Amino acid sequence: MFHIFKTVNIDWLAHRRWLIGISVALMLAGLASAMIRQATHRQPFNLGVDFKGGTVITVRFKQRPTDDAIRAALTAQSVSDAIVQPVTDRNDTVLIKLPLEGETSSVDAGRDKVRKALNIFGTEAKPTLELEADSGAAYKIVGTDAVGAVAGAQLRNKAIAVTLAALVGILVYIAMRFEWTYGAAAVIAVFHDVLITLGFFSIFQWEVSLTVIAALLTLVGFSVNDTIVVFDRIRENRRLNRRESLYAITNDAINQTLSRTVITNGLVFLSVLALVVFGGDVLRAFSLALFIGVIFGTYSSIAIASPIMVWWEQRIEAANRAATLAYNRPTKSGVQSPVKSSARGAVASHAGKGSPGTGRA
């Protein structure tokens, strides 16, 4: 068989400081970008109409005028603050973005002004005809997105609430299947993925819309998948191999699952790449979110979730041991140590039951 990673034996956890360092650096970069933009009165994030409110009108031309010509026409109709943005996968279509202005019923007023402005370039295609079919027409409004302030705020709040709820849901599930330390480590890793992705969005000013939030929630699912595969292996190895330290077991688990991780995530990465390249402009921000997310999701299972889990478990186990020593010292008769740590080496006790005095939840 053709095997990519036949015998890998990298000590991942040894490099954890570097790896976590890279993550922290990226997160700080994203944070810095957001804060600097905020401070210089620019938008920290390029929020789409879903969250900011406003109107986006998609216009298709038979012969597309330059962006400046469009802007000039709009200004002549006293449409201020309009943003003209060409669509990336077609060169005959343009997005005209208008900011929020009172109630959304004024979106018709905004749209009328845009029409009047665009009439400089020719007439609009009739409502029932496509642009190509209407010989006398020069342009057609092919799409409108208008969101009022109330709806925008509602969507924003919902998005945040749902993301947090999903994280909690996943934490609970993993805590049930493994232990709460695993669950916590996995959630921290996922949170890290989301933050880094948002950081990229802030730096590159990609548009954050509802579909991007959907992408973030999907990448939460994916990233957790990866982490679960590693944790699963760790759990299996621990059962089989009681003598080895958690550190060694974790490294082994990562190495053993490495080929699966690379292949699967590689394939998902290729699918998402297909989306980014061929998926069209409407899905562009969504695809980019998944693209970044898949890369860092893989990274976080190895570099974030595992080290954190190991570190936590080790600390708990150390606390266990210290408590046992303190507990055992006074009595001379062979009192049974409540912490059954001897048989398992350095591995902390299981099943979340926690012995008295360890302070575990």
Added chain:
Amino acid sequence: MKKKNFLPRAIIIVVVTLLGLYAVIGPRRKPTLKDFTWSGIKATLASNIHLGLDLKGGSHLVMRVKTDEYLKSITESDRVAAETAAKEAGIEVKQAREEIGPGNYRVIIELADASKVNEAKDAIQKKLDLNDSSMWTYASSGAQLTWTMTSAAQRVLADNATTQAMNIIDSRINALGITEPTLQTHGAQNSHQILLQMPGVQDPERIKDLLKGQSKLELVHVIGPPQPMPSTTYGSEDEAKASLGGTVPNNRKVLPYKERVERTGSPQDSANQEKPTKWVVVESPAIIDGSQLRTASAVNSRGGRNDQFEINFSLKKDGADKFGAWTGAHINEYMGVVLNGQVQSIAFIKSQIFDSGMIEGNYTQQSAEDLALVLRSGALPAPIEYLEERTVGPSLGADSIRAGVNASLVGLGLVVFFMLIYYRGSGVNAVVALVLNMILMMAGLILFGATLTLPGIAGIILTIGMAVDSNVLIFERIREELLTGKTIPSAVDHGFDRAFITIIDTHVTTIISSLFLFVFGTGPIRGFAVSLVIGLLVNLFSAVYVSRTIFMGLLSRKRKVESLSI
């Protein structure tokens, strides 16, 4: 690996596949050979799968019923009625007012004589529903009687207003002949939002105006000397008020009146010559209001030109009787037709009018028909405002479909290519499972009537990735087991068993996040969540059950298997 298990499993798989194909192709007609060509497949899917607005084209509107205005108007009319009831009982009212604030609706009556408080209370509560203590809380202090609307009442009334608005919008939409609209409440219970989705609608502006249209029709008595004097109009609101002695008494209203432009036959007329707004004094309340309307229709007035339409309306029996009696008693006086608080036309009463009337004006056919439609459907209890509008034209939708399909094919191609190269023979196994996965996923979408949206297509692409993940988990495990020296059948068994637990875990967590997406999202995002969940569930079947059955088939021959192409 028991041989006898293979056959029943294989049969189950074949049956499920055929059912899936059947669901996809559709029970309508016998499949022909053409159905299996690329264009045939596309046509079948397009007709059977319910496409979302972002792929098919259409309009999505979210509107809010302004229930606070509804409650305000109820409080106002109760105040007027309370005052009248007190006066009719012979009690002098010093002041009657309403107090309106957010969440606060009060009717306050101040009497001249504090001792008459209980008498007034009885008189008023006998006539109105103010005595319903679940709706209004009564308090009195000194000479003042106060009724405060309870929050329970506010909720109930607001919900009623929303339901009523939805019914009216429903009848307006139906009258417009929009195909397959979706109309439902939206958002939190107390947000009073309504969602309307209209597939195929590209220019919702006209529809938005129609839906929003207030249709408050009233027939009023115009105050002034009778015919043959011309009807009394005033140049400004203040002049009209002055004629009443400076303030407008309770039984009078001052309304604007836009005179109809006389047709002189030249086309520039209506655009340029608009007569200035005049003002008239009318009696309040109206003789007849919109609730008495039986029906309304647009008619071509004499002349037959395109913008000479009028609206004919007819009244219900009770209204007709009342109107007949009134007009009979006021011959030669002037009456006015008031639409949404503006006088549309003034006419003098030649003879008794019973049940029909006309609204004149420079209506084009379209606007006359729209107005008739709005009148017929009944008046909205409260105004509506639009919170959100998303319209996608069919060309944009077609672009999205094309992009989505292209991306899916490229993604699928890359995955299949890799699987075949890396896992060779077993790669074929994975590809078969993947194809089955796609068929069953399409079938699942059709059977559940789920809507496929653009993010939904992305969900399908992701499902391809995740489906392959399951196979990779299994195959990698099998390879490991083979490396430790297990026999082939044993390695395959172990591979599946061990990987199954992990596959369950990964699928459940992705399904959990999809559930949250489904609950929170509307439209496109829901489509994504649904595609993903259906794909994952189908995948559990195809990646585990089907793959294993294929291995079973391969390994069930009597002679010992030497090697496994993996």
